Amino acid sequence: MSNPERRYVISFGCPDRTGIIARISGFLAEHGGWIVEAAYHTDPDTGWFFTRQVVRADSLPFDAAELRTRFADVAKSLSAESSWQVSDTGERRRAVILVSKAGHCLYDLLGRVASGELDVDVAAVIGNHASLGDITRAHGIPFHHVPFPAGDAAAKASAFAEVRKLVDEHDPHAVVLARFMQVLPPELCEAWAGRALNIHHSFLPSFVGARPYHQAHARGVKLIGATCHYVTADLDAGPIVDQDVIRVDHGDSVEDMVRKGRDIEKVTLARGLRWHLEGRVLVHGNRTVVF
Numbered sequence: 001m002s003n004p005e006r007r008y009v010i011s012f013g014c015p016d017r018t019g020i021i022a023r024i025s026g027f028l029a030e031h032g033g034w035i036v037e038a039a040y041h042t043d044p045d046t047g048w049f050f051t052r053q054v055v056r057a058d059s060l061p062f063d064a065a066e067l068r069t070r071f072a073d074v075a076k077s078l079s080a081e082s083s084w085q086v087s088d089t090g091e092r093r094r095a096v097i098l099v100s101k102a103g104h105c106l107y108d109l110l111g112r113v114a115s116g117e118l119d120v121d122v123a124a125v126i127g128n129h130a131s132l133g134d135i136t137r138a139h140g141i142p143f144h145h146v147p148f149p150a151g152d153a154a155a156k157a158s159a160f161a162e163v164r165k166l167v168d169e170h171d172p173h174a175v176v177l178a179r180f181m182q183v184l185p186p187e188l189c190e191a192w193a194g195r196a197l198n199i200h201h202s203f204l205p206s207f208v209g210a211r212p213y214h215q216a217h218a219r220g221v222k223l224i225g226a227t228c229h230y231v232t233a234d235l236d237a238g239p240i241v242d243q244d245v246i247r248v249d250h251g252d253s254v255e256d257m258v259r260k261g262r263d264i265e266k267v268t269l270a271r272g273l274r275w276h277l278e279g280r281v282l283v284h285g286n287r288t289v290v291f
Contacts, residue, residue, distance in 0.1 A: 012084030034059035105178035228272030
């Protein structure tokens with residue numbers, strides 16, 4: 001039986017010009033494609049066009065693999081050869097989560113997955129500390145402890161090699177740095193480009209280094225926030241997927257700010273991960289379009 005809830009998602013960017021929408025819709029109509037969602041955006045600064053099209057899978061006479069093959073000609077005609085994708089909502093998404101000691105983001109993601117709110121299989125959790133192993137295993141998910149010896153560059157490189165091996169064996173759609181307090185080396189940033197998501201407080205670059213909430217408290221800030229972004233070799237400077245803020249005031253202690261900051265980090269990371277898994281994020285240079 002066909003599944004009317006199954007969707008094929010086509011997303012891409014290309015140089016802007018007239019006739020792009022007609023070319024896409026004409027191709028889909030030719031094969032009986034039933035469009036259930038369509039989004040468009042033109043960036044006047046770069047002259048680039050972006051779109052995300054969602055089609056009922058049961059309206060087409062072929063599967064996702066054949067759709068990719070046939071759509072390749074359309075993409076080529078629109079000069080979008082290297083920036084398009086077709087995803088199938090019937091294919092399960094996989095994620096691997098990297099953690100250190102802070103568990104608030106991990107707890108939140110595991111809870112959302114367990115409740116069905118976040119539709120993804122967490123293939124593994126990898127930590128450079130062992131403290132989050134019990135909660136991970138309680139959810140039936142493998143936990144791998146990979147220590148990162150301090151002050152030993154060779155040992156650290158070896159640890160990252162082990163992390164890469166553990167991650168890559170699952171070929172995940174997303175690598176989530178859920179307060180993973182290690183800086184990915186450039187080779188991993190490149191290998192996981194467009195898949196590695198990080199969460200950090202939005203004080204950067206104003207409050208860099210340790211104890212950012214203490215610095216913010218001392219300055220009497222009125223807003224704190226968090227940023228979910230793709231990881232690049234430029235530390236905390238990758239394309240932004242989502243941001244959010246929460247208001248604080250003079251009556252809040254450092255502990256209050258830390259608690260509120262953790263709340264906003266959890267929500268922002270979960271939302272960014274969801275958008276990434278749903279193919280809603282298109283990257284162009286260091287900017288994103290989120291449909």
